[in-house]
Amino acid sequence: MHLAHYLGLLHRAQVNLADAFRQVADAHAEEPDVRHLCQRQAERCDERAERLRPFAARYSEEAPAEPDRLHSQLFTGTRTGGIGLLRDLQDLYLMAAECDIAWTVVGQAAYGARDEELLAVVERCEAETAIQLKWLRTRMKAAAPQALVVAD
Numbered sequence: 349m350h351l352a353h354y355l356g357l358l359h360r361a362q363v364n365l366a367d368a369f370r371q372v373a374d375a376h377a378e379e380p381d382v383r384h385l386c387q388r389q390a391e392r393c394d395e396r397a398e399r400l401r402p403f404a405a406r407y408s409e410e411a412p413a414e415p416d417r418l419h420s421q422l423f424t425g426t427r428t429g430g431i432g433l434l435r436d437l438q439d440l441y442l443m444a445a446e447c448d449i450a451w452t453v454v455g456q457a458a459y460g461a462r463d464e465e466l467l468a469v470v471e472r473c474e475a476e477t478a479i480q481l482k483w484l485r486t487r488m489k490a491a492a493p494q495a496l497v498v499a500d
Contacts, residue, residue: 352407358450359400365443366393368423372436375426396473430495441484448477
């Protein structure tokens with residue numbers, strides 16, 4: 349059973365997303381909403397990663413050796429200025445989208461394995477991730493005119 353691999357991928361993706369949210373919060377502290385909301389989103393990612401822990405332990409015994417290139421690297425650091433904020437938000441969006449599709453895949457596996465407990469966690473976390481994606485998209489829309497039309 350390869351479910352353990354995707355649980356590991358999802359756990360790492362949530363931890364990486366939390367770290368990236370914290371970096372963006374610190375790098376763009378002059379934007380109070382970005383700082384506060386990115387810090388809050390990082391906490392939510394931490395909570396979702398923690399919810400995965402018991403399932404990773406449950407399924408890890410059945411996992412074969414981990415396949416190569418399972419984990420991706422989407423975020424390589426923050427940028428400065430208005431366009432930097434826009435690009436950082438876009439990176440966060442891509443990372444959150446990776447989490448979103450991983451939740452979908454894990455949810456389908458939970459459904460197939462008839463793991464109601466995991467399915468309940470997936471449904472809750474998928475909904476929370478959708479909210480993150482909506483906030484990021486909305487914040488990018490707000491940042492785009494300033495960053496792309498009005499020069500820094």
